[in-house]
Amino acid sequence: MFARPLQGASTATIERQPASSLNAPHQYTISDYGYGKDCVKVLHVKRNGPVHSIREFEVGTHLKLYSQKDYFKGDNSDIVATDSQKNTVYLLAKKHGIEDPERFALLLANHFLNKYSHVAEAHVHVEEYPWERITQEDDGDNYASISERQRHNHAFIFTPIAQRYCDVLVRRADPKVTVISGIKGLRVLKTTQSSFVNFVNDEFRSLPDQYDRLFSTVVDCCWEYSDINDVKFCQTWNKVKNIIIRNFAGDTNVGVSSVSVQNTLYLSEKEVLDVIPQISVISMTLPNKHYFNFDTKPFQSVVPGDNNEVFIPVDKPHGTIYAQLSRKDLKSHL
Template sequence: MNEEYQWIDRGYGKNNVKILHVRREGVVHSIKEYEINTQLTLNNDKDYIYGDNSDIIATDSQKNTVYILAKNHGIVSPEDFALLLCNHFLNKYPYVEKAKIDVDAYPWRRIVSEGKAHNHAFLFSPEIQHTCTVSQSRGGPPLLSTGLTGMRVLKTTQSAFTNFVDDEFRSLPDMKDRIFSTIITASWQYNIVDGVDFGKIWANVYKLVIDKFAGNPDTGIFSPSVQNTIYILQKAALDEIPEISKISVTMPNKHYYTVDLSKFPEVGSPENNEVFLPMDKPAGNITAVLGRNTKSKL
Protein backbone atom coordinates (compact mmCIF):
# COMPACT_ATOMS: atom_id res chain seq x y z
CA MET A 1 0.00 0.00 0.00
CA ASN A 2 1.05 3.59 -0.57
CA GLU A 3 2.82 4.79 2.60
CA GLU A 4 0.49 7.76 2.74
CA TYR A 5 -2.39 5.48 3.76
CA GLN A 6 -3.18 2.88 6.37
CA TRP A 7 -6.07 0.55 7.01
CA ILE A 8 -8.42 1.68 9.76
CA ASP A 9 -10.51 -1.46 9.49
CA ARG A 10 -11.31 -4.11 6.94
CA GLY A 11 -13.00 -7.48 6.74
CA TYR A 12 -15.63 -9.45 4.93
CA GLY A 13 -18.24 -12.04 5.80
CA LYS A 14 -21.78 -13.29 5.47
CA ASN A 15 -24.65 -11.44 7.10
CA ASN A 16 -28.07 -12.68 8.17
CA VAL A 17 -27.31 -16.38 8.04
CA LYS A 18 -30.52 -17.92 9.37
CA ILE A 19 -30.51 -21.31 11.04
CA LEU A 20 -32.94 -23.46 13.02
CA HIS A 21 -31.40 -26.30 15.02
CA VAL A 22 -33.60 -29.05 16.47
CA ARG A 23 -32.29 -31.25 19.27
CA ARG A 24 -34.29 -34.47 19.45
CA GLU A 25 -34.18 -36.38 22.72
CA GLY A 26 -36.75 -39.10 22.21
CA VAL A 27 -40.19 -37.53 22.02
CA VAL A 28 -38.96 -34.27 23.58
CA HIS A 29 -37.53 -31.77 21.10
CA SER A 30 -35.78 -28.43 21.71
CA ILE A 31 -35.10 -25.68 19.20
CA LYS A 32 -32.66 -22.82 18.72
CA GLU A 33 -33.20 -20.30 15.90
CA TYR A 34 -30.40 -17.83 15.22
CA GLU A 35 -29.46 -15.11 12.75
CA ILE A 36 -25.70 -14.92 12.43
CA ASN A 37 -23.17 -12.50 10.94
CA THR A 38 -19.61 -13.63 10.26
CA GLN A 39 -16.67 -11.36 9.50
CA LEU A 40 -13.05 -12.30 8.87
CA THR A 41 -9.96 -10.09 8.61
CA LEU A 42 -6.89 -11.53 6.88
CA ASN A 43 -3.25 -10.92 7.81
CA ASN A 44 -2.61 -9.49 4.34
CA ASP A 45 -4.36 -7.08 2.00
CA LYS A 46 -3.43 -8.59 -1.38
CA ASP A 47 -7.13 -9.17 -2.12
CA TYR A 48 -7.79 -5.43 -1.79
CA ILE A 49 -4.58 -4.09 -3.32
CA TYR A 50 -3.89 -6.59 -6.11
CA GLY A 51 -7.16 -8.44 -6.56
CA ASP A 52 -5.44 -11.67 -5.44
CA ASN A 53 -8.20 -13.88 -4.00
CA SER A 54 -6.02 -16.86 -3.04
CA ASP A 55 -6.52 -16.40 0.73
CA ILE A 56 -10.21 -15.46 0.66
CA ILE A 57 -12.67 -17.81 2.37
CA ALA A 58 -15.77 -17.00 0.33
CA THR A 59 -18.71 -15.60 2.23
CA ASP A 60 -20.73 -18.53 0.92
CA SER A 61 -18.18 -20.89 2.49
CA GLN A 62 -18.57 -19.02 5.78
CA LYS A 63 -22.34 -19.55 5.56
CA ASN A 64 -21.85 -23.27 4.95
CA THR A 65 -19.50 -23.45 7.94
CA VAL A 66 -22.31 -22.21 10.19
CA TYR A 67 -24.56 -25.07 9.09
CA ILE A 68 -21.87 -27.76 9.25
CA LEU A 69 -20.64 -26.81 12.72
CA ALA A 70 -24.23 -26.72 13.98
CA LYS A 71 -24.76 -30.22 12.65
CA ASN A 72 -21.48 -31.59 13.99
CA HIS A 73 -21.45 -29.88 17.40
CA GLY A 74 -25.03 -28.88 18.12
CA ILE A 75 -26.03 -25.52 19.59
CA VAL A 76 -26.09 -24.79 23.32
CA SER A 77 -26.21 -20.98 23.44
CA PRO A 78 -25.44 -17.99 21.21
CA GLU A 79 -22.21 -17.42 23.13
CA ASP A 80 -20.96 -21.00 22.89
CA PHE A 81 -21.74 -21.18 19.18
CA ALA A 82 -20.07 -17.82 18.44
CA LEU A 83 -16.95 -18.95 20.33
CA LEU A 84 -16.96 -22.22 18.35
CA LEU A 85 -17.12 -20.33 15.04
CA CYS A 86 -14.31 -17.95 15.99
CA ASN A 87 -12.11 -20.81 17.11
CA HIS A 88 -12.81 -22.74 13.89
CA PHE A 89 -11.89 -19.88 11.53
CA LEU A 90 -8.69 -18.99 13.43
CA ASN A 91 -7.50 -22.58 13.72
CA LYS A 92 -8.33 -23.75 10.22
CA TYR A 93 -7.05 -20.77 8.24
CA PRO A 94 -3.58 -19.49 9.29
CA TYR A 95 -4.01 -16.28 7.30
CA VAL A 96 -7.16 -15.24 9.23
CA GLU A 97 -5.99 -12.59 11.67
CA LYS A 98 -9.34 -11.82 13.30
CA ALA A 99 -12.82 -13.34 13.44
CA LYS A 100 -15.97 -11.57 14.57
CA ILE A 101 -19.33 -13.30 15.04
CA ASP A 102 -22.69 -11.69 15.84
CA VAL A 103 -25.61 -13.86 16.92
CA ASP A 104 -29.24 -12.87 17.43
CA ALA A 105 -31.39 -15.55 19.02
CA TYR A 106 -35.03 -15.71 18.02
CA PRO A 107 -37.28 -15.81 21.11
CA TRP A 108 -39.09 -19.15 21.02
CA ARG A 109 -40.56 -20.75 24.15
CA ARG A 110 -42.22 -24.07 24.70
CA ILE A 111 -46.03 -24.08 24.60
CA VAL A 112 -47.69 -24.98 27.88
CA SER A 113 -51.06 -26.68 27.45
CA GLU A 114 -53.28 -27.95 30.24
CA GLY A 115 -50.52 -27.14 32.72
CA LYS A 116 -47.93 -29.26 30.90
CA ALA A 117 -45.02 -28.24 28.68
CA HIS A 118 -45.48 -29.53 25.15
CA ASN A 119 -42.92 -32.00 23.82
CA HIS A 120 -42.43 -30.43 20.40
CA ALA A 121 -44.59 -27.28 19.99
CA PHE A 122 -43.33 -23.74 20.54
CA LEU A 123 -44.65 -20.16 20.68
CA PHE A 124 -42.79 -17.20 19.21
CA SER A 125 -42.45 -14.64 22.02
CA PRO A 126 -40.90 -11.45 20.61
CA GLU A 127 -41.03 -9.44 23.82
CA ILE A 128 -37.26 -9.77 24.28
CA GLN A 129 -34.27 -10.87 22.21
CA HIS A 130 -30.95 -12.44 23.22
CA THR A 131 -27.89 -11.15 21.34
CA CYS A 132 -24.16 -11.71 21.51
CA THR A 133 -20.92 -10.71 19.78
CA VAL A 134 -17.57 -12.51 19.91
CA SER A 135 -14.43 -10.97 18.46
CA GLN A 136 -11.06 -12.70 18.58
CA SER A 137 -7.67 -11.84 17.11
CA ARG A 138 -5.01 -14.46 16.52
CA GLY A 139 -3.01 -15.01 19.68
CA GLY A 140 -5.45 -13.06 21.82
CA PRO A 141 -8.37 -13.99 24.04
CA PRO A 142 -11.94 -13.88 22.75
CA LEU A 143 -13.83 -10.69 23.60
CA LEU A 144 -17.41 -11.67 24.33
CA SER A 145 -20.38 -9.44 25.02
CA THR A 146 -23.98 -10.53 25.49
CA GLY A 147 -27.14 -8.50 25.46
CA LEU A 148 -30.89 -8.29 25.58
CA THR A 149 -32.92 -5.96 23.37
CA GLY A 150 -36.53 -5.06 22.63
CA MET A 151 -37.66 -5.39 26.26
CA ARG A 152 -40.58 -2.98 26.47
CA VAL A 153 -41.81 -2.39 30.01
CA LEU A 154 -44.24 -0.02 31.73
CA LYS A 155 -45.32 0.75 35.25
CA THR A 156 -48.18 3.08 36.19
CA THR A 157 -46.75 4.51 39.43
CA GLN A 158 -43.69 4.56 41.69
CA SER A 159 -41.85 6.85 39.28
CA ALA A 160 -41.05 10.54 39.55
CA PHE A 161 -38.93 13.27 37.98
CA THR A 162 -38.53 16.45 40.05
CA ASN A 163 -36.05 19.17 41.03
CA PHE A 164 -34.28 19.31 37.66
CA VAL A 165 -32.80 22.50 36.19
CA ASP A 166 -35.36 25.30 36.24
CA ASP A 167 -34.33 27.96 33.73
CA GLU A 168 -35.80 29.92 30.84
CA PHE A 169 -35.83 26.84 28.60
CA ARG A 170 -37.83 24.61 30.90
CA SER A 171 -41.47 23.77 30.16
CA LEU A 172 -41.78 20.39 31.87
CA PRO A 173 -43.34 20.52 35.35
CA ASP A 174 -42.20 18.45 38.30
CA MET A 175 -43.79 15.01 38.12
CA LYS A 176 -44.10 13.31 41.49
CA ASP A 177 -46.05 10.34 40.15
CA ARG A 178 -45.80 9.42 36.50
CA ILE A 179 -46.02 6.50 34.11
CA PHE A 180 -42.58 5.03 33.45
CA SER A 181 -42.24 3.17 30.16
CA THR A 182 -39.15 2.28 28.14
CA ILE A 183 -37.61 -0.25 25.79
CA ILE A 184 -34.58 -1.65 27.58
CA THR A 185 -31.36 -2.52 25.78
CA ALA A 186 -28.55 -3.98 27.85
CA SER A 187 -25.23 -5.56 26.99
CA TRP A 188 -22.45 -6.85 29.20
CA GLN A 189 -18.88 -7.92 28.60
CA TYR A 190 -17.37 -11.04 30.11
CA ASN A 191 -13.93 -11.12 31.73
CA ILE A 192 -13.71 -14.91 31.26
CA VAL A 193 -15.33 -17.36 28.84
CA ASP A 194 -14.10 -20.78 29.98
CA GLY A 195 -16.58 -22.76 32.06
CA VAL A 196 -19.20 -20.01 32.02
CA ASP A 197 -22.90 -20.90 31.99
CA PHE A 198 -23.94 -18.13 29.60
CA GLY A 199 -27.61 -19.09 29.64
CA LYS A 200 -27.75 -18.89 33.44
CA ILE A 201 -26.08 -15.47 33.49
CA TRP A 202 -28.40 -14.13 30.78
CA ALA A 203 -31.40 -15.31 32.82
CA ASN A 204 -29.89 -13.71 35.94
CA VAL A 205 -29.44 -10.33 34.22
CA TYR A 206 -32.98 -10.56 32.86
CA LYS A 207 -34.27 -11.16 36.40
CA LEU A 208 -32.27 -8.21 37.70
CA VAL A 209 -33.75 -5.96 35.01
CA ILE A 210 -37.25 -6.99 36.08
CA ASP A 211 -36.49 -6.61 39.78
CA LYS A 212 -34.87 -3.18 39.53
CA PHE A 213 -37.53 -1.81 37.20
CA ALA A 214 -40.68 -3.29 38.73
CA GLY A 215 -39.69 -4.25 42.28
CA ASN A 216 -41.82 -6.20 44.73
CA PRO A 217 -45.12 -7.27 43.10
CA ASP A 218 -47.14 -5.69 45.91
CA THR A 219 -45.25 -2.46 46.59
CA GLY A 220 -42.97 -1.96 43.57
CA ILE A 221 -39.72 0.01 43.65
CA PHE A 222 -39.48 3.79 43.51
CA SER A 223 -37.62 5.42 40.64
CA PRO A 224 -36.61 9.08 41.10
CA SER A 225 -35.19 9.10 37.56
CA VAL A 226 -34.36 6.81 34.69
CA GLN A 227 -30.70 7.47 35.45
CA ASN A 228 -31.04 6.08 38.96
CA THR A 229 -32.89 2.98 37.74
CA ILE A 230 -30.11 2.30 35.25
CA TYR A 231 -27.44 2.65 37.92
CA ILE A 232 -29.03 0.35 40.51
CA LEU A 233 -29.53 -2.28 37.80
CA GLN A 234 -25.92 -2.03 36.64
CA LYS A 235 -24.52 -2.08 40.18
CA ALA A 236 -26.60 -5.15 41.04
CA ALA A 237 -25.31 -6.98 37.97
CA LEU A 238 -21.66 -6.22 38.78
CA ASP A 239 -22.18 -7.07 42.46
CA GLU A 240 -23.84 -10.42 41.79
CA ILE A 241 -22.08 -11.65 38.64
CA PRO A 242 -18.26 -11.67 38.93
CA GLU A 243 -17.88 -12.93 35.34
CA ILE A 244 -19.07 -9.53 34.03
CA SER A 245 -16.53 -6.72 33.66
CA LYS A 246 -18.87 -3.96 32.46
CA ILE A 247 -22.50 -3.46 31.56
CA SER A 248 -24.19 -0.97 29.24
CA VAL A 249 -27.86 -0.05 29.61
CA THR A 250 -29.99 2.24 27.45
CA MET A 251 -33.53 3.31 28.33
CA PRO A 252 -35.34 5.64 25.93
CA ASN A 253 -38.48 7.28 27.26
CA LYS A 254 -41.80 6.08 25.90
CA HIS A 255 -43.96 8.93 27.07
CA TYR A 256 -47.60 8.74 28.16
CA TYR A 257 -49.01 12.20 28.80
CA THR A 258 -52.17 12.93 30.74
CA VAL A 259 -54.99 14.09 28.47
CA ASP A 260 -56.33 17.47 29.59
CA LEU A 261 -60.07 16.82 30.01
CA SER A 262 -60.69 20.13 31.78
CA LYS A 263 -61.18 21.66 28.32
CA PHE A 264 -64.55 19.94 28.20
CA PRO A 265 -66.41 21.40 31.21
CA GLU A 266 -69.74 19.77 30.39
CA VAL A 267 -68.52 16.22 29.82
CA GLY A 268 -64.88 16.19 30.91
CA SER A 269 -63.16 16.31 34.27
CA PRO A 270 -60.87 18.82 35.97
CA GLU A 271 -58.70 15.95 37.17
CA ASN A 272 -57.56 12.98 35.11
CA ASN A 273 -55.19 10.19 36.06
CA GLU A 274 -56.71 7.43 33.98
CA VAL A 275 -56.61 8.53 30.33
CA PHE A 276 -53.22 9.08 28.68
CA LEU A 277 -51.90 9.92 25.24
CA PRO A 278 -48.99 7.72 24.03
CA MET A 279 -46.19 9.82 22.49
CA ASP A 280 -43.10 8.05 21.18
CA LYS A 281 -41.42 10.94 19.33
CA PRO A 282 -39.47 12.94 20.30
CA ALA A 283 -38.20 10.94 23.26
CA GLY A 284 -35.50 11.24 25.85
CA ASN A 285 -32.72 8.67 25.67
CA ILE A 286 -30.74 7.78 28.78
CA THR A 287 -27.69 5.52 28.61
CA ALA A 288 -24.70 4.55 30.74
CA VAL A 289 -21.83 2.05 30.86
CA LEU A 290 -20.68 0.93 34.30
CA GLY A 291 -17.53 -1.11 34.75
CA ARG A 292 -15.25 -2.35 37.48
CA ASN A 293 -12.58 0.03 38.74
CA THR A 294 -9.41 -2.02 38.30
CA LYS A 295 -7.30 0.72 39.93
CA SER A 296 -9.10 0.14 43.24
CA LYS A 297 -7.33 -3.23 43.50
CA LEU A 298 -3.83 -1.78 43.03
Protein backbone atom coordinates (compact mmCIF):
# COMPACT_ATOMS: atom_id res chain seq x y z
CA MET A 1 0.00 0.00 0.00
CA PHE A 2 1.42 3.35 -1.06
CA ALA A 3 1.08 6.01 1.66
CA ARG A 4 0.06 9.44 0.47
CA PRO A 5 1.56 12.62 1.99
CA LEU A 6 0.24 13.28 5.48
CA GLN A 7 0.42 17.05 4.97
CA GLY A 8 -1.39 17.10 1.66
CA ALA A 9 0.06 18.10 -1.69
CA SER A 10 0.98 21.68 -2.43
CA THR A 11 -1.62 23.88 -4.09
CA ALA A 12 0.64 24.37 -7.10
CA THR A 13 0.89 20.63 -7.60
CA ILE A 14 -2.83 20.06 -7.21
CA GLU A 15 -3.76 22.77 -9.68
CA ARG A 16 -1.19 21.77 -12.28
CA GLN A 17 -2.58 19.50 -14.99
CA PRO A 18 -0.87 18.01 -18.03
CA ALA A 19 -1.76 19.86 -21.20
CA SER A 20 -3.11 16.66 -22.73
CA SER A 21 -5.83 16.47 -20.06
CA LEU A 22 -7.14 19.82 -21.25
CA ASN A 23 -7.57 18.37 -24.73
CA ALA A 24 -9.32 15.19 -23.70
CA PRO A 25 -11.24 13.62 -26.61
CA HIS A 26 -14.51 13.71 -24.66
CA GLN A 27 -16.21 15.54 -21.81
CA TYR A 28 -14.37 13.65 -19.06
CA THR A 29 -11.04 14.35 -17.35
CA ILE A 30 -8.65 11.78 -15.92
CA SER A 31 -8.38 13.15 -12.39
CA ASP A 32 -5.69 10.75 -11.17
CA TYR A 33 -3.51 8.24 -12.94
CA GLY A 34 -0.15 6.51 -12.96
CA TYR A 35 1.44 3.09 -13.26
CA GLY A 36 4.35 1.13 -11.93
CA LYS A 37 5.90 -2.09 -10.71
CA ASP A 38 5.01 -3.50 -7.30
CA CYS A 39 6.54 -6.15 -5.02
CA VAL A 40 10.04 -6.09 -6.52
CA LYS A 41 12.07 -8.16 -4.06
CA VAL A 42 15.78 -7.47 -3.76
CA LEU A 43 18.48 -8.73 -1.41
CA HIS A 44 21.76 -6.83 -1.19
CA VAL A 45 24.85 -8.38 0.42
CA LYS A 46 27.64 -6.05 1.53
CA ARG A 47 30.88 -7.97 1.95
CA ASN A 48 33.48 -6.37 4.19
CA GLY A 49 36.09 -9.12 4.43
CA PRO A 50 34.69 -11.97 6.52
CA VAL A 51 31.88 -9.76 7.90
CA HIS A 52 28.81 -9.55 5.66
CA SER A 53 25.73 -7.34 6.00
CA ILE A 54 22.37 -7.83 4.29
CA ARG A 55 19.32 -5.71 3.49
CA GLU A 56 16.23 -7.26 1.92
CA PHE A 57 13.57 -4.94 0.50
CA GLU A 58 10.28 -5.19 -1.32
CA VAL A 59 10.04 -2.18 -3.63
CA GLY A 60 7.24 -0.52 -5.56
CA THR A 61 7.83 2.20 -8.15
CA HIS A 62 5.00 4.30 -9.58
CA LEU A 63 5.34 6.99 -12.25
CA LYS A 64 3.02 9.74 -13.41
CA LEU A 65 3.72 11.11 -16.90
CA TYR A 66 2.91 14.57 -18.20
CA SER A 67 1.15 13.05 -21.19
CA GLN A 68 -2.01 10.96 -21.07
CA LYS A 69 -1.82 9.87 -24.69
CA ASP A 70 -1.29 6.29 -23.60
CA TYR A 71 -4.80 6.38 -22.12
CA PHE A 72 -6.54 8.49 -24.75
CA LYS A 73 -4.82 7.26 -27.92
CA GLY A 74 -3.08 4.02 -27.02
CA ASP A 75 0.26 5.68 -27.77
CA ASN A 76 2.94 3.98 -25.66
CA SER A 77 5.90 6.08 -26.80
CA ASP A 78 6.35 7.78 -23.40
CA ILE A 79 5.89 4.72 -21.22
CA VAL A 80 8.89 3.54 -19.22
CA ALA A 81 7.90 -0.12 -19.03
CA THR A 82 7.28 -1.58 -15.58
CA ASP A 83 9.86 -4.24 -16.47
CA SER A 84 12.39 -1.45 -16.99
CA GLN A 85 11.44 -0.03 -13.59
CA LYS A 86 12.07 -3.46 -12.05
CA ASN A 87 15.50 -3.65 -13.69
CA THR A 88 16.30 -0.16 -12.39
CA VAL A 89 15.80 -1.38 -8.81
CA TYR A 90 18.43 -4.10 -9.27
CA LEU A 91 20.89 -2.00 -11.26
CA LEU A 92 20.87 0.93 -8.79
CA ALA A 93 21.23 -1.51 -5.89
CA LYS A 94 24.30 -2.95 -7.65
CA LYS A 95 25.74 0.46 -8.53
CA HIS A 96 25.13 2.32 -5.26
CA GLY A 97 24.43 -0.36 -2.67
CA ILE A 98 21.59 -0.18 -0.14
CA GLU A 99 21.92 1.83 3.06
CA ASP A 100 18.36 2.16 4.36
CA PRO A 101 14.83 2.20 2.88
CA GLU A 102 14.51 5.98 2.75
CA ARG A 103 17.79 6.68 0.97
CA PHE A 104 17.24 3.88 -1.52
CA ALA A 105 13.74 5.20 -2.26
CA LEU A 106 15.14 8.72 -2.72
CA LEU A 107 17.78 7.34 -5.07
CA LEU A 108 15.17 5.60 -7.22
CA ALA A 109 12.69 8.49 -7.28
CA ASN A 110 15.31 11.05 -8.25
CA HIS A 111 16.68 8.70 -10.90
CA PHE A 112 13.32 8.48 -12.68
CA LEU A 113 12.90 12.28 -12.75
CA ASN A 114 16.50 12.93 -13.84
CA LYS A 115 16.52 10.20 -16.48
CA TYR A 116 13.12 10.86 -18.07
CA SER A 117 12.09 14.49 -18.64
CA HIS A 118 8.50 13.48 -19.43
CA VAL A 119 7.98 11.99 -15.93
CA ALA A 120 6.06 14.44 -13.76
CA GLU A 121 6.07 12.46 -10.53
CA ALA A 122 7.79 9.42 -9.04
CA HIS A 123 6.50 7.58 -5.99
CA VAL A 124 8.60 4.82 -4.43
CA HIS A 125 7.44 2.49 -1.67
CA VAL A 126 9.92 0.29 0.21
CA GLU A 127 9.25 -2.38 2.82
CA GLU A 128 12.18 -3.87 4.71
CA TYR A 129 12.43 -7.51 5.75
CA PRO A 130 13.68 -7.69 9.37
CA TRP A 131 16.92 -9.70 9.40
CA GLU A 132 19.35 -9.67 12.33
CA ARG A 133 22.67 -11.37 12.89
CA ILE A 134 22.56 -14.69 14.70
CA THR A 135 24.13 -14.31 18.14
CA GLN A 136 26.05 -16.97 20.07
CA GLU A 137 24.19 -18.03 23.23
CA ASP A 138 25.98 -18.99 26.44
CA ASP A 139 26.12 -22.74 27.05
CA GLY A 140 26.13 -22.33 30.84
CA ASP A 141 23.74 -20.84 33.35
CA ASN A 142 25.26 -17.35 33.19
CA TYR A 143 23.64 -15.74 30.14
CA ALA A 144 25.38 -12.79 28.59
CA SER A 145 23.46 -9.71 27.53
CA ILE A 146 22.65 -9.32 23.84
CA SER A 147 25.36 -6.67 23.48
CA GLU A 148 27.95 -9.06 24.92
CA ARG A 149 27.05 -12.05 22.77
CA GLN A 150 29.18 -12.88 19.78
CA ARG A 151 27.45 -11.85 16.57
CA HIS A 152 27.87 -14.14 13.57
CA ASN A 153 29.84 -12.81 10.63
CA HIS A 154 27.57 -14.06 7.86
CA ALA A 155 24.51 -15.87 9.29
CA PHE A 156 21.20 -14.13 9.98
CA ILE A 157 17.83 -14.83 11.59
CA PHE A 158 14.44 -13.45 10.58
CA THR A 159 12.94 -11.37 13.43
CA PRO A 160 9.46 -10.15 12.41
CA ILE A 161 8.72 -8.04 15.49
CA ALA A 162 7.62 -5.13 13.30
CA GLN A 163 7.92 -4.12 9.68
CA ARG A 164 9.67 -0.96 8.60
CA TYR A 165 8.54 0.85 5.45
CA CYS A 166 8.82 4.20 3.73
CA ASP A 167 7.31 6.21 0.89
CA VAL A 168 9.15 8.84 -1.13
CA LEU A 169 7.25 11.15 -3.46
CA VAL A 170 9.17 13.47 -5.81
CA ARG A 171 7.33 15.92 -8.10
CA ARG A 172 9.05 17.92 -10.79
CA ALA A 173 6.70 20.88 -10.17
CA ASP A 174 7.24 20.90 -6.40
CA PRO A 175 10.65 21.50 -4.77
CA LYS A 176 9.59 19.71 -1.59
CA VAL A 177 10.46 16.02 -1.45
CA THR A 178 7.96 14.03 0.59
CA VAL A 179 9.50 11.34 2.80
CA ILE A 180 7.20 9.21 4.94
CA SER A 181 8.56 6.52 7.25
CA GLY A 182 6.48 3.96 9.06
CA ILE A 183 6.07 0.98 11.36
CA LYS A 184 3.41 -1.68 10.99
CA GLY A 185 2.64 -5.02 12.57
CA LEU A 186 4.11 -4.11 15.98
CA ARG A 187 1.90 -6.25 18.25
CA VAL A 188 2.10 -5.54 21.99
CA LEU A 189 0.18 -6.74 25.06
CA LYS A 190 0.18 -5.93 28.75
CA THR A 191 -1.75 -7.78 31.45
CA THR A 192 -2.53 -4.92 33.84
CA GLN A 193 -2.47 -1.12 34.27
CA SER A 194 -5.05 -0.53 31.57
CA SER A 195 -8.51 0.84 32.29
CA PHE A 196 -11.52 2.26 30.46
CA VAL A 197 -14.18 3.89 32.62
CA ASN A 198 -16.75 6.72 32.66
CA PHE A 199 -17.68 6.45 28.98
CA VAL A 200 -21.19 7.15 27.63
CA ASN A 201 -23.80 5.24 29.60
CA ASP A 202 -27.08 4.93 27.71
CA GLU A 203 -29.53 2.27 26.56
CA PHE A 204 -27.05 0.95 23.95
CA ARG A 205 -24.23 0.24 26.39
CA SER A 206 -23.50 -3.28 27.60
CA LEU A 207 -19.79 -2.97 28.47
CA PRO A 208 -19.16 -2.33 32.19
CA ASP A 209 -16.42 -0.01 33.42
CA GLN A 210 -13.04 -1.69 33.00
CA TYR A 211 -10.77 -0.82 35.94
CA ASP A 212 -8.06 -3.35 35.15
CA ARG A 213 -8.01 -5.10 31.79
CA LEU A 214 -5.65 -6.69 29.31
CA PHE A 215 -4.52 -4.20 26.68
CA SER A 216 -3.27 -5.43 23.32
CA THR A 217 -2.90 -3.68 19.98
CA VAL A 218 -1.08 -3.85 16.65
CA VAL A 219 0.65 -0.54 16.00
CA ASP A 220 0.46 1.07 12.56
CA CYS A 221 2.33 4.37 12.59
CA CYS A 222 3.78 6.67 9.97
CA TRP A 223 5.38 10.10 10.06
CA GLU A 224 6.43 12.74 7.57
CA TYR A 225 9.65 14.74 7.64
CA SER A 226 9.79 18.48 7.14
CA ASP A 227 13.59 18.33 6.74
CA ILE A 228 15.67 15.30 5.68
CA ASN A 229 19.10 16.90 5.28
CA ASP A 230 20.60 15.68 8.55
CA VAL A 231 18.22 12.85 9.38
CA LYS A 232 19.68 9.51 10.43
CA PHE A 233 16.78 7.38 9.20
CA CYS A 234 17.67 4.11 10.95
CA GLN A 235 18.29 5.85 14.28
CA THR A 236 15.07 7.85 13.97
CA TRP A 237 12.98 4.79 13.11
CA ASN A 238 14.28 2.95 16.17
CA LYS A 239 13.71 6.01 18.35
CA VAL A 240 10.06 6.28 17.28
CA LYS A 241 9.52 2.55 17.86
CA ASN A 242 11.07 2.80 21.35
CA ILE A 243 8.91 5.84 22.22
CA ILE A 244 5.77 3.92 21.27
CA ILE A 245 6.80 0.88 23.31
CA ARG A 246 7.80 2.99 26.32
CA ASN A 247 4.47 4.86 26.38
CA PHE A 248 2.63 1.56 26.14
CA ALA A 249 4.67 -0.44 28.66
CA GLY A 250 6.41 2.07 30.94
CA ASP A 251 9.18 1.13 33.36
CA THR A 252 10.13 -2.56 33.28
CA ASN A 253 9.29 -3.00 36.97
CA VAL A 254 6.37 -0.65 37.65
CA GLY A 255 4.85 -0.15 34.18
CA VAL A 256 2.64 2.81 33.27
CA SER A 257 -1.10 3.40 33.56
CA SER A 258 -3.23 3.66 30.43
CA VAL A 259 -6.63 5.29 30.95
CA SER A 260 -7.60 4.75 27.31
CA VAL A 261 -6.10 3.73 23.99
CA GLN A 262 -6.67 7.31 22.84
CA ASN A 263 -4.53 8.77 25.61
CA THR A 264 -1.70 6.27 25.13
CA LEU A 265 -1.71 7.02 21.40
CA TYR A 266 -1.60 10.79 21.96
CA LEU A 267 1.23 10.60 24.50
CA SER A 268 3.30 8.57 22.04
CA GLU A 269 2.73 11.00 19.17
CA LYS A 270 3.41 14.02 21.39
CA GLU A 271 6.74 12.63 22.60
CA VAL A 272 7.83 11.91 19.02
CA LEU A 273 7.19 15.53 18.00
CA ASP A 274 8.82 16.76 21.23
CA VAL A 275 12.12 14.96 20.70
CA ILE A 276 12.46 14.73 16.89
CA PRO A 277 12.19 18.23 15.38
CA GLN A 278 12.54 17.02 11.78
CA ILE A 279 9.18 15.22 12.02
CA SER A 280 6.30 17.56 11.23
CA VAL A 281 3.31 15.23 11.44
CA ILE A 282 2.69 11.72 12.77
CA SER A 283 -0.27 9.39 12.37
CA MET A 284 -1.10 6.27 14.39
CA THR A 285 -3.79 3.60 14.24
CA LEU A 286 -4.28 1.27 17.22
CA PRO A 287 -6.87 -1.51 16.86
CA ASN A 288 -7.97 -2.82 20.24
CA LYS A 289 -7.27 -6.55 20.16
CA HIS A 290 -9.62 -7.91 22.80
CA TYR A 291 -8.96 -10.64 25.34
CA PHE A 292 -12.18 -11.41 27.21
CA ASN A 293 -12.25 -13.06 30.61
CA PHE A 294 -13.66 -16.59 30.48
CA ASP A 295 -16.66 -16.80 32.80
CA THR A 296 -16.08 -19.63 35.30
CA LYS A 297 -19.07 -18.79 37.54
CA PRO A 298 -21.23 -21.63 36.10
CA PHE A 299 -18.39 -24.08 36.80
CA GLN A 300 -17.69 -23.50 40.50
CA SER A 301 -17.73 -27.22 41.20
CA VAL A 302 -14.86 -27.66 38.77
CA VAL A 303 -12.79 -24.51 39.42
CA PRO A 304 -14.11 -22.54 42.39
CA GLY A 305 -13.46 -18.82 42.78
CA ASP A 306 -13.00 -15.96 40.33
CA ASN A 307 -11.02 -16.24 37.10
CA ASN A 308 -8.30 -13.78 36.20
CA GLU A 309 -5.95 -16.18 34.46
CA VAL A 310 -7.80 -17.59 31.43
CA PHE A 311 -8.87 -15.28 28.60
CA ILE A 312 -10.48 -15.74 25.19
CA PRO A 313 -8.63 -13.96 22.34
CA VAL A 314 -11.17 -12.24 20.06
CA ASP A 315 -9.79 -10.64 16.89
CA LYS A 316 -13.13 -9.64 15.35
CA PRO A 317 -14.89 -7.35 15.85
CA HIS A 318 -12.41 -4.91 17.35
CA GLY A 319 -12.30 -1.23 18.14
CA THR A 320 -10.02 1.01 16.10
CA ILE A 321 -8.52 4.22 17.46
CA TYR A 322 -6.51 6.63 15.33
CA ALA A 323 -5.20 10.18 15.36
CA GLN A 324 -2.82 12.41 13.44
CA LEU A 325 -0.77 14.96 15.35
CA SER A 326 0.78 17.95 13.56
CA ARG A 327 2.81 20.93 14.62
CA LYS A 328 0.59 24.02 14.91
CA ASP A 329 2.80 26.09 12.62
CA LEU A 330 2.51 23.50 9.86
CA LYS A 331 1.03 24.93 6.67
CA SER A 332 -1.06 22.03 5.49
CA HIS A 333 -4.27 21.14 3.72
CA LEU A 334 -5.53 18.74 6.40
